[in-house]
Amino acid sequence: MRALVESGWYGQLTSGLFDVDVRTDWSLWPWMLDKPRLEYFYHSIHYVDAIRHVFGEPASIVASTTRYPGQAAAGETRTCTVYEFSNELSVTVLANHNNWSHRPRALVRCQGTEGQSEGTLGVLYDYPVGRPDTFEFWSRSAHPDHTFQRTFTERWIPDAFVGPMVDLQSAVAEGRAPLTSGRDNLKTLRAVLAAYRSAEEGRRVAVTEVASPFTAGSEVNV
16 A cells, blocks of 8 residues: 555545444453453554555544443453544544454555555454455555456465564664654554543544653653
8 A cells, every 4th residue: 555655556545434333352362361452552552553655744634533342451442543644634443343244344545536446454364373465455446457356375374474574684684764663653552542642531632732652741651
């Protein structure tokens, strides 16, 4: 998606969507069960990384968090979050970890004035076994050659780690900051903290309202 955005295939970006409706057995990670803050910190934080990578830095966030009747986990297991960039661009993340049916869903959509795409996060179907990721892109009739489909042979885990690890080793050898850096990740954490504040206070929260993580007065409590 990032490559297609940079090549202009989407035109002006207008919206994005992560729609995840799955069954997550949090007991696979016993140390998570008593965490008062759960879904954002240990799942949707990855979507925030992806959103920032593709769409840039959100200006404000509107969030809602809920639990499921009788759940074992102490923290939130359902979230609805809108990452707002402007009055013409927002990205929504819907995450529900309590889908007990046999029809899970893990979709990623990106829309623009000239192109749209939809993909699936294969690892979330029957996690951790999963299935191949898919991606489909289609464009306006003026660019019929830009419409294509792909089923990936690579898997999110472990193949998606190859790029960051190679770049990290190259960064060490070349004496530069890696493309995926701890300092950059603090911006993702800041957005997550803004989402928690929005849900707790029931209002739209500007990302700049949140103190930079790991500074005096920050809200980090993982």
